[in-house]
Amino acid sequence: MINVRHLTKRYPNHTAVEDVSFAVREQETLVLLGTSGSGKTTTLKMINRLIEPTSGTVEINGIDTQQQAPHELSRSIGYVVQETGLFPHYTVGENIAIVPRLLHWDKDRIRNRTHELLAMLRLPEKQLNAYPDQLSGGQRQRVGLARALAANPPILLMDEPLGALDPITRAEIRQEFRNLDELRRKTVVLVTHDVREALELGDRVGVMDNGRLLQIGTPKELLMQPASAFVQRFFGDQVLAFQLQVFTLQDVMPYILPESPGPEAIDLQPDMSLNDALTLLTKTESGVLRVGDWPIRIRAVDIWSALHQLVPKSP
Ligand SMILES: Nc1ncnc2c1ncn2[C@@H]1O[C@H](COP(=O)(O)OP(=O)(O)OP(=O)(O)O)[C@@H](O)[C@H]1O
Ligand SMILES: [Mg+2]
Incomplete structure (x- = not known):
């Protein structure tokens, strides 16, 4: 469904992404795992053209994204921004309705969809009129997810969607993510630096370092055949815990x-x-x-x- 070929992004003094290729199948969750600065966000943003690649191509359903206007891509690709990126002066309801409004949905349809999303993500109805800074970090991340899901795009890009949370809340929301049917039916590319999260949520995991994709495989493949010492080092002294989990x-x-x-x-x-x-x-x-x-x-x-x-x- 998503086909990334030889993607490269060079800035004057830095190559952020270097010759990255991968494919994501329909309804698959691919996790990009890497340390800070390894090029994860840049790769994600080149998929929905928030960043234009220096070279390389991205195809979605066989069509080159260069042949689609960025605003058209935003209809078919939901995007959960690192640090949630909610508009602070919009209420929760207004944040969720952004893409449906762009698509000229009528009021009833937007209201119904919003209530459906609140229920699905277990957000209290009374927070509909709250502003993002009146919510907890975990609630904000759910609103960010609701906003990305609002117009029911077949593809979802998520950048550190659980980034700012404590480990217990993270584990809870991770569990919820895995059990959401609506999410399971989507093609997802998720970015994280958390190994446990990657192994738990990814059908396949791609390990990035220094702008390059070092290895891509199922969690079991990565644990059984790490391609390099770097990949192995990622699991570190927790490798046994990860094996028992996977x-x-x-x-x-x-x-x-x-x-x-x-x-x-x-x-x-x-x-x-x-x-x-x-x-x-x-x-x-x-x-x-x-x-x-x-x-x-x-x-x-x-x-x-x-x-x-x-x-x-x-x-
Ligand atoms: N506009 C830019 N100009 C120059 N260098 C940039 C620019 N944007 C990103 N970079 C560099 O490219 C590299 C990759 O950045 P990117 O945001 O993709 O990393 P990341 O893997 O998402 O990191 P993090 O986990 O911290 O979010 C970094 O070294 C960053 O400094
Ligand atoms: Mg990033």
Whole structure:
């Protein structure tokens, strides 16, 4: 759906993005992960032409974006700006209605859509007439998302949408994001410097450094085959926590010898994360799990040894 080819952005003294290529499939979430200054925002803004590339092309549904006026692109591409970018002198309702107004929707349609979005994002109705500085940071980020979703664009670009939040609120909103059907149906490019967020929200993750895209792959691929020491360093000393979060019982199953689980075993789904499975194991008396229909007995030690075989050893 989005096809980025050899995108480059040079400023007189600095190359912000250098020869970046990737494709995003329909309804896929691609996360661009990178340190500050690595070129994430610049890449995102070249997709909706808020920044014009020095060279390279962006196609959306097979059409070069250079053949579409920027204001036309803003209809098909929702954009959640880094630091939310809400207009401070517009109320919440007015901020959300910006694109629908540009599209000349009638009042009723705008009102209905606004109420639908408030309910979906769990924002209180009474905040409709509030100004952005009267909201909490998390509420502002939800309004930023509501504004980007307002005209129901098929594509959504999100720049650090959870940037300014504390870890607990971040985790909560991340969970909500993942459960929103409307979001799941969209093609999303999301920018973050938070590895956990990238692994949790991305169908695929692209790692950026110094204007270049170093590696792109599913969270499992990145954890199993980091292309460089830089990518590996991104996971740092949390790599084990990320592996437990990303890998599921199904992934480790081939490494566990079949053995009768016995009647005391607890039934689990194959898509449960190793983290959740281990947490459960510490709480159960028998210390044994059974997964779906597989006649396999799993103890904590089985999970650890399977994980050990699954992931590469550090060089
Ligand atoms: N208008 C500009 N002129 C010159 N250099 C720029 C300009 N805009 C961005 N840059 C530089 O390009 C690089 C990439 O910037 P960009 O905003 O894309 O980074 P980022 O990955 O989004 O960082 P952050 O995580 O801090 O938001 C930075 O080094 C920045 O200083
Ligand atoms: Mg940025």
